[in-house]
Amino acid sequence: MLDLSAFVxxxxxxxxxxxxxxxxxxxSEAFSLTTAPPPVPAIRLRAGTVNIALLGVDTRPIQGGxxxxxxxxASIDPYVPAVTLLSVPRDxxxxxxxxxxxxxxxxxxxxxxxxxxxxxxxxxxxxxxxAAINFAALVNGVDTLSxxxxxxxxxxxxVFPKDPYYLADPAAPLTVTVPYTDTxxxxxxxxxxxxxxxxxxxxxxxVYQLNGLQALAYVRARAGIPxxxxxxxxxxxxxxxxxxxxxRQKGILTLARLPVLYDQFKRHVRTxxxxxxxxxxxxxxxxxxxxxxxxxxxxxxxMTSAVLEPVGAVLIPNRENIAPFLQKALFVPLNQRTGxxxxxxxxxxxxxxxxxxxxxxxxxxxxxxxxxIQDAAEVxxxxxxxxxxxxxxGSAIPLLQRALNLRPExxxxxxxxxxxxxxxxxxxxxxACYHETTPANVRQVPRPTPAATPIGATPTPTPAAPxxxxxxxx
Numbered sequence: 215m216l217d218l219s220a221f222v223x224x225x226x227x228x229x230x231x232x233x234x235x236x237x238x239x240x241x242s243e244a245f246s247l248t249t250a251p252p253p254v255p256a257i258r259l260r261a262g263t264v265n266i267a268l269l270g271v272d273t274r275p276i277q278g279g280x281x282x283x284x285x286x287x288a289s290i291d292p293y294v295p296a297v298t299l300l301s302v303p304r305d306x307x308x309x310x311x312x313x314x315x316x317x318x319x320x321x322x323x324x325x326x327x328x329x330x331x332x333x334x335x336x337x338x339x340x341x342x343x344x345a346a347i348n349f350a351a352l353v354n355g356v357d358t359l360s361x362x363x364x365x366x367x368x369x370x371x372x373v374f375p376k377d378p379y380y381l382a383d384p385a386a387p388l389t390v391t392v393p394y395t396d397t398x399x400x401x402x403x404x405x406x407x408x409x410x411x412x413x414x415x416x417x418x419x420x421v422y423q424l425n426g427l428q429a430l431a432y433v434r435a436r437a438g439i440p441x442x443x444x445x446x447x448x449x450x451x452x453x454x455x456x457x458x459x460x461x462r463q464k465g466i467l468t469l470a471r472l473p474v475l476y477d478q479f480k481r482h483v484r485t486x487x488x489x490x491x492x493x494x495x496x497x498x499x500x501x502x503x504x505x506x507x508x509x510x511x512x513x514x515x516x517m518t519s520a521v522l523e524p525v526g527a528v529l530i531p532n533r534e535n536i537a538p539f540l541q542k543a544l545f546v547p548l549n550q551r552t553g554x555x556x557x558x559x560x561x562x563x564x565x566x567x568x569x570x571x572x573x574x575x576x577x578x579x580x581x582x583x584x585x586x587i588q589d590a591a592e593v594x595x596x597x598x599x600x601x602x603x604x605x606x607x608g609s610a611i612p613l614l615q616r617a618l619n620l621r622p623e624x625x626x627x628x629x630x631x632x633x634x635x636x637x638x639x640x641x642x643x644x645x646a647c648y649h650e651t652t653p654a655n656v657r658q659v660p661r662p663t664p665a666a667t668p669i670g671a672t673p674t675p676t677p678a679a680p681x682x683x684x685x686x687x688x
Contacts, residue, residue, distance in 0.1 A: 215292055215293055215295060216290065216292035216295045216498050217292070217494065217498065218262060218264050218290065218292045218494075220488075220490055220491050220494045221264050221342065221343070221491060222342070223262075223264065223340070223342050224340070224342065225340055226330045226331055226333075226334040226340050226341065227331075228253060228311055228331055228334060228335055229311050229312045229331065231249070231250050231309070231311070232312070232313075232314075233249065234314065235249065235250035235309055235313070235314045235315055236248055236249060236250060236314065236315050237314070238314075238524060239315060239522055239523070239524070239525060240522065240523040240524075242520060242522065242659070243520075243659050244518045244520035244522070244530055244659040245307070245520065245522055245530060247315075250309040250315060251309060251533055253334070253335045253336075253338070254335070254336055254337055254338040254533060254536050254537050255338055255537045256338045257337070257338040257339055257537065257540045257541055257544060257545075258541065258545065259289065259291070259544060259545060260291055260293060260545065260546075262291075262292050262293065263289060263290065263291050263292070263544075264289075264290045264292075264342050264343070265287055265288070265289050265290075265339055265340060265341050265342050265343075266287070266288045266290070266341070266342065266343045266344065266345065266487070266495075267285065267286070267287055267288075267329070267333070267341045267343070267344040267345070268284070268285075268286040268287075268288055268344075268345055268454065269282045269284060269285060269286075269322060269344060269345065269346035269347070270282065270283055270284030270285075270346075270347060270348075270352070270433070270450065271283070271322070271346045271347065271348050271484070272348075272349075273348045273349075280322050280323040280346075281304075281319045281320065281322075281323060282304065282318075282319045282321075282322045282323075282329075282346065283304045283319055283434070284304070284433065284447075284450045285301070285302040285303075285304065285318060285319070286299050286300065286301050286302075286450060286451065286454065287299070287300040287302070287333070287337075287339060287341065288300075289339075289544045290495075291546050294506075294546045294547075295498075295502065295506060296506050296507075296508060296546040297499075297502065297506060297507045297508065298507075298508045298509075298510060298543060298544050298546065299451050299454065299507065299508065299509050299510070300510050300511075300512065300540070300543070300544065301447035301448070301450060301451055301509075301510075301511045301512065302318055302337070302447070302512045303318075303443040303444055303446075303447055303512060303513065303517075303529050304317065304318065304319035304443060305317050305318075305319070305443050305526075305527055305528050305529045306318040306336075306512065306517075306528070306529050306530075306531060307522070307525070307528040307529065307530045307531070308321070308332055308335070308336040309332075309335055309336060310324065310328065310331075310332050311328065311331040311332060311335050312328065312331070313328075315525070316525055317525065317526070317528060318332065318336070321333075322344075322346065326344055326486065329341070329344070330344075336533075336536070337512075337536060337540060338536070338537055338540065339540070339544075343485070343486055343487050343491070344485060344486060345483060345484075345485040345487055346483070346484040346485065347482060347483050347484075348482050349378045349379060349430055350397070350398075350482045351479055351482035351483055352426065352429060352430050352433070352453075353378070353398065353426035353427055353429070353430050354426060354479065354482070355426070355457065355479065356424065356425060356426035356429045356430075356457070357425060357426040358475070358478075359457070359460045359461065359464055359466070360464075361423050361424060361425050361426075361460075362423075362424055362429060362453070362456040362457060362459075362460045363421060363422070363423055363424075363456060363459075363460070364421075364422055364424060364429075364432070364452050364453070364456045365419075365420070365421050365422075365452070365571055365572055365574075365575035366416045366419055366420060366421075366422050366432075366452075367419050367448065367452075367572060367575065367576065367646040367647055368416075368419065368440075368441065368445060368646070368647035369416055369417055369418055369419070369647070370414060370415075370416045370432065370435055370439060371413070371414075371415050371416070371417075372413070372414050372431055372432075372435040372439065373411050373412075373413045374411060374412060374413075374414070374431045374434075374435075375409055375410070375411055375412075376396065376399075376409075376410040376411055376412050376427075377394075377396045377397050377398060377399075377410075378397075378427065378430055378431075378434070379397045380394060380396075380403075380409065382409060387409075388408060388409055389406065389407070389408060389409065390403045390404060390405055390406065390407050390408070390409055391405055392405060393405065396410075398427075412427060412428070412431070414428050414431045414432060414435070416432075419569070419572045419646045419647065420568060420569075420571075420572060421568070421571055424456075429453055429456075432449055432453065433446065433449050433450050433453045434446070435449075441647075443529065444511070444513045444517075444529075444655070444656060447511055447512075447513070448511065451509050451579070455504070455507065458499060458507075459504070462500055467496045467497060467499065467500040468497075469493060469497070472492070472493055472496055473489065473493075476489055476492065503555075503583070504578055504583075506555070508546070508579075508580075508581045509579045509580070509581075510539075510540075510543040510544075512531060512536075513529070513655040513656060514539060514543075514655060515531050515532050515535035515536050515539045516531070516532040516535055516655060516656075516657070517529045517530060517531050517532065517655060517656045517657070518530040518532075518656070518657045518658075518659055519656050519657065519658050519659065520659040520661075521661040529656065555578075555581045555582045555583035556581070556582050556583065556610050556635050556636070557582075557583045557585050557633055557634050557635055558577060558582045558583070558584055558585065558634055558635065558636045558637065558638055559584075559585055559586050559588075559634045559636070559637040559638070560573050560574050560577065560584055560586065560587045560588070560637075560638050560640070561588055561589070561590040561637060561638070561639040561640065562587070562588070562589045562590060562640055563589075563590035563592065563593055563594035563639050563640055563641050564593070564594075564640050564641060564642050564644060565593040565642065569640065569644075570587035570588070570589065570640075571587065572646050573587075573638060573640040573644060573646070574587050575646075576617075576618075576646055577638065580613065580614075580617055582610070582636075585633060585634055586634075590639060593641075593642065594639055594640075594641035594642065595641055595642055595643065596624060596641045596642075596643050597618060597620060597624060597638070597639065597640050597641040597643055597644045598624050598625075598626060598638075598639040598641065599611070599614055599618075599620060599624060599625045599626070599636055599637070599638055599639070600626050600628050600636065600637040600639065601625055601626065601627045601628065601629075601635075601636055602628060602629065602630040602631070602632060602634060602635055602636060602637070603629065603635050603636075604629045604631055610635070610636065611625055611636075614636070614638070618638075618644070619645070
């Protein structure tokens with residue numbers, strides 16, 4: 215059991231909804247509401263559960279701004295114990311209480327209390343605390359740890375400015391147009407030179423070592439990358455896990471070292487957590503096993519990708535699915551109180567060298583405890599699951615079928631009351647990359663084409679639309 219006595223829990227109150235919440239938004243196939251949708255019912259979590267919002271903020275030295283391009287709600291159940299990470303895509307369309315319908319990443323810019331109200335209204339969750347970091351916090355944090363190791367599940371090729379704070383001139387995006395000083399190196403970029411760039415190249419799923427700038431690029435990349443913002447939410451959670459694992463390895467999660475690091479990084483962090491609370495969380499996180507940290511992603515409720523004027527590109531969630539999904543995802547059964555997950559074996563039968571860790575990473579994110587990884591003696595065309603359990607009660611087969619896209623005939627019952635409850639034999643059809651399954655969760659709606667005005671006709675004037683809230687590129 216975790217000791218969360220240092221944390222104060224309170225319920226978030228919601229203001230009344232103005233009738234202007236949807237004014238200015240052009241109706242379309244994807245969005246035809248004339249009033250804000252009703253609030254999502256409250257999610258019933260076990261008493262004592264603490265919800266902390268982990269936010270990545272795109273705050274630039276010149277522009278400022280507090281758009282949260284990474285939103286992860288860490289729900290900590292002290293009795294199992296377990297930590298569930300819920301990722302919310304930054305472009306998710308929500309009602310921002312007291313204001314209007316907009317992207318969820320604009321809520322924090324209106325203040326932490328408005329952000330809390332936004333999460334409560336649209337997801338039924340009370341956010342008790344928050345911690346927001348900027349680019350520099352992640353870059354310097356990873357470099358302080360001498361890099362992190364991630365298991366990439368999707369190929370990525372991304373070229374990015376050497377300084378992530380640099381904003382290109384739209385008229386000449388590849389060329390420096392005014393003198394600029396690199397935030398991290400102090401190097402001066404002169405007008406006329408090409409913008410200095412770095413490249414992150416991950417040709418296939420596997421294990422990779424990243425430095426600070428590469429880690430930031432890995433978590434931010436979405437333009438031109440299949441899966442877009444939905445895939446990016448997965449990578450953000452991988453970075454969180456990698457940071458925690460590396461901090462454990464380096465022995466940083468101690469009373470002696472954490473206060474020093476806190477002083478070093480606090481100017482890059484905005485939070486309402488006290489140092490005492492941070493120390494309490496860090497010390498207990500050091501004792502949790504990897505399988506005690508579970509993952510879930512909002513796109514699993516089903517979403518519609520669309521462009522709404524004047525909001526921009528959005529992901530519209532199926533609101534009727536939100537409460538049932540989160541209730542199941544965040545309420546961890548007490549029969550998992552060991553926090554170590556269901557034990558499984560992994561056999562790599564893909565014929566691809568070193569693919570076992572990729573399969574294991576996918577299973578660990580689902581909450582399983584991987585006992586062993588080995589290469590199979592032969593190559594399998596299709597992925598199989600060997601079910602060693604002797605009862606269907608508490609079976610994880612439905613989860614495995616859903617997450618790995620398995621057909622019923624791919625599950626083979628071989629009752630054997632040993633330590634491993636299942637053996638996952640990854641065949642050539644095993645798909646680790648999330649964007650391959652994204653179409654099942656996200657429906658694409660074409661951008662509406664404005665109707666042409668007949669020649670000689672007088673256009674009917676329409677009310678001016680409110681200005682877009684913040685930028686749309688991340």
